[in-house]
Amino acid sequence: MSDAAFKIGQVVAFGRxxxxxxxxxxxxxxxxxxxxxxxxxxYRVRGQDGVERAxxxxxxxxxxxxxQAGKNVEVWPT
Numbered sequence: 001m002s003d004a005a006f007k008i009g010q011v012v013a014f015g016r017x018x019x020x021x022x023x024x025x026x027x028x029x030x031x032x033x034x035x036x037x038x039x040x041x042x043y044r045v046r047g048q049d050g051v052e053r054a055x056x057x058x059x060x061x062x063x064x065x066x067x068q069a070g071k072n073v074e075v076w077p078t
Contacts, residue, residue, distance in 0.1 A: 004033045004041055004057075011063035012045060014055060027063045028053070 006012055010030050028045035031052060041057040 006030050006033070006043060006057070006060065006062075008033060012043070012060040013063040014059060028055075
């Protein structure tokens with residue numbers, strides 16, 4: 001089993017692709033690390049708009065570290 005690249009509470013940025021223009025915002029907070037499925041890791045993340053989404057690890061990168069201070073995150077059990 002491979003280790004997760006991101007941890008709960010980290011701020012991540014979504015790398016937009018074709019057809020992703022409907023997703024508002026660029027920074028999301030990781031709320032849950034999902035189990036590997038077919039060798040791929042997914043994450044539940046919440047944007048500033050309050051909407052929670054699921055992204056695959058290859059769609060995310062670390063967000064601005066300055067914005068990570070002082071964030072309150074609702075942690076869900078994994």
